[in-house]
Amino acid sequence: MPATLAHPGVYIEEIPSTARAITGVATSTTAFVGRAMHGPVDEPQTLGSYADFERVFGGLWKESRLGFAVRDFFNNGGGKAIVVRLYNTNTAPGAPPATAAIDANGLQLRAASPGSWGNSLRARIESVAASIATEAAAQLGVATTDLFNLRVRDTRTGVEEEFRNVTVVESARRIDRLLEAQSRLVRAPTPLVAPTAHAAPAPGTSVWVGNTANDAVGTPASDGLPLVANSFTGPGLAAAKKGLYALERVDLFNLLCIPPYLAASGIADQDVDPALVADAAKYCEDRRAFLIVDPPSTWIDVATAKAGITAFNTRSRNAAVYFPRLRQPNPLRDGLIDTFSPCGAVAGVMARTDASRGVWKAPAGLEAALNGLSGLSVPLTDSENGELNPLGLNCLRNFPAAGNIVWGARTLRGDDRLASEWKYIPIRRLALFIEETLFRGTQWVVFEPNDEPLWAQIRLNVGAFMHSLFIDGAFQGATPREAYFVKCSHETTTQTDIDNGIVNVEVGFAPLKPAEFVVIKIQQIALQAQV
Known part of the structure; x- marks a missing residue:
């Protein structure tokens, strides 16, 4: 009723509706956790394309399979990825530090993230033109002698950044805060020291040629050690929200991929520790997400796959394993055919199927084509497929006309002997979708x-x-x-x-x-x- 009925007449009152729209959450936001060339460490980065991955994390890298998995995800229909870069510090005596450092004529700079990529950085200090310095200094409330220009270049990629009218004294253009907010290449740790300008280059010479016109890295960095299981789920990481648990900083993810990182047979990045698979599956259960598990490199035929399915130490309803691995050209090896894990490509197929048919449609069948492949590491026949499918192991097959496709849709609870209600991937993912949507859509009830x-x-x-x-x-x-x-x-x-x-x-x-x-x-x- 209106608050005051002062005069005879008609009063209008708006009554709140009891209807509250519940909007379905995303179903195919995919998280990737692994090693990258550069980029923020233990800080999830949301990406909308593979070009974003190249810009933030450096693209394909011979030391890691992460970039290949992300590439396959977007090539197969993926739309949104969340990438967490991990860095295993090299703590051996006398080992190079994690982050490269430059003394730019007195201004101490360090690379924006760990890794040897920072060793290619160069920095140059330039004086501010007198006509500009007077006005800029007045606006900032500093002396004209406090101002300088900073230029930084990554000689490996050619990326260059320039920061004009900056200073080391307190002002809106203080260099450390400016670099923190705007630079992808360097940071300026405190305390700050005012630098002096570099000499002008010789006539006709680039400012980036020779060390007289700029400063190179004085303390080179390393790429650290290969990842181990403790890099993902080691002591203290959950509380610090680092490693795998850096995803706690993310509101929602639906699929999780951990590309191979362990060495096997002298070849880097071939496997994932079985204990980590179990931990990741448990984490997915806690976050209402789904884990895509890669086959170990030791699965070279049907017999080893059948014998190895129990090695994961988990039969989680929130996980599924796919076999065999993918054969694709490797741009880092002059296009030679190499073997890759299927997790990224399968996640892309799931995203594509969700968008076209819905999360309740099995991400398998003739529509579930795997793009960009030259073949599969183990060709499978119908009878061999028939041995693996009842064990809850999803097969990747090659069919005439259809090409390479996903030909299985069972969770790790999909073994016929378990008689589980969560046998099939689309049923489990639909349930997770409904649970997450209702969890978020009924908060008003509290x-x-x-x-x-x-x-x-x-x-x-x-x-x-x-x-x-x-x-x-x-x-x-x-x-x-x-x-x-x-x-x-x-x-x-x-x-x-x-x-x-x-x-x-x-x-x-x-x-x-x-x-x-x-x-x-x-x-x-x-x-x-x-x-």
């Missing part, structure tokens, strides 16, 4: 009066979301009553629950299970005589 009006609102809003999925074809059943239910009433929430501040909501759905086996029955019939 602290509301716990009685029938609230329960009716919950039934209305959750029911509307579930019905939208039914309309989209996510559930089995011809009618909504057959496809799903939403319960929230005295039947689910007793007086004891109310007294304890609890409201119980029950949501059920009839999932669509993929047609794994298509049986066509053919028989002869006798010609019937016409009477």
Whole structure:
């Protein structure tokens, strides 16, 4: 009712609606964790293309398979990736430091991130023109002698940055804060020391030729040691939100890929520690995400794959393994065919399938083509596929006309002997999608009066979301009553629950299970005589 009814007439009052739209969350945001050439360490970076990965992390690198996995993700339909770079510090006595350092005529600079990439940096200090210095100094409240220009160049890539009218004294253009906010190449640690300008280069000579016109790295850095399991989940990393747990800084991710990082047979980056697979699967269960597991390099045929499926020490419903590995040209080896893990490509196929058909569609079949391959490391026949599929091991196959495709959709709970309700990937991922969406979409319920009006609102809003999925074809059943239910009433929430501040909501759905086996029955019939 209006607050004041002062005069006879008609009053208009707006009444808040009880309808609260529940919007589905993303289903294919993929997190990648591993080693990169450069870029922020233990800081998740959201990328929308492989070009973003090249810009932030340096692209393909012979010391890591991370870049190849990210490339395959985007090549196969991926749209949004979250990348966490890890760095294993080289702590051996006398080893180079993690970060390169430059003494730029008195101004101490260091590379913006660890790695030997910083060894190619050069820096140059230049004086500010007198006509500009007077006005700039007045605006900043500093002396003209406090101002200088800084130029930094990465001689490996040709990327150059320039910062004009900067200073080491307190002002809006103090160099350390400016570099922190704007530079991808260097930082200026405190305390700051005012530099002197470099000499002008010889006539006709570039300022980047020779050390008289600029300063090169004085303390070179290393790329650190290869990663180990403790680099991802070691002691203290969870509390510090580092390693794998740097993803705690991310609001949402749906798929997780950990490209191979362990050495095997003298070749770097071939495997993932089985203990890490188990830890990553557990973390995915906690975050309502799904882990894509790569086959070990020792799986060279069907027999070794069958024997090795138990080596992961997990049968998580939030994980799936794919076999065999991919064969692709390696640009870092003059295009020679090399072997790569399939996690990135499979994640891309999942993202592409989610976008075109929905998360309830199995990311497998003739539509689930793997792009950019020259072949598979182990060609599989139908009978060999038949040995692996019942064990919960998803196969990658090559079919005439269709090419290389994903030909399996089972979780690690998909072994027939386990008889699990979470046997199939699309059912598990659909459940995770519904859980995450309802978790986020019902936050408004907290602290509301716990009685029938609230329960009716919950039934209305959750029911509307579930019905939208039914309309989209996510559930089995011809009618909504057959496809799903939403319960929230005295039947689910007793007086004891109310007294304890609890409201119980029950949501059920009839999932669509993929047609794994298509049986066509053919028989002869006798010609019937016409009477």
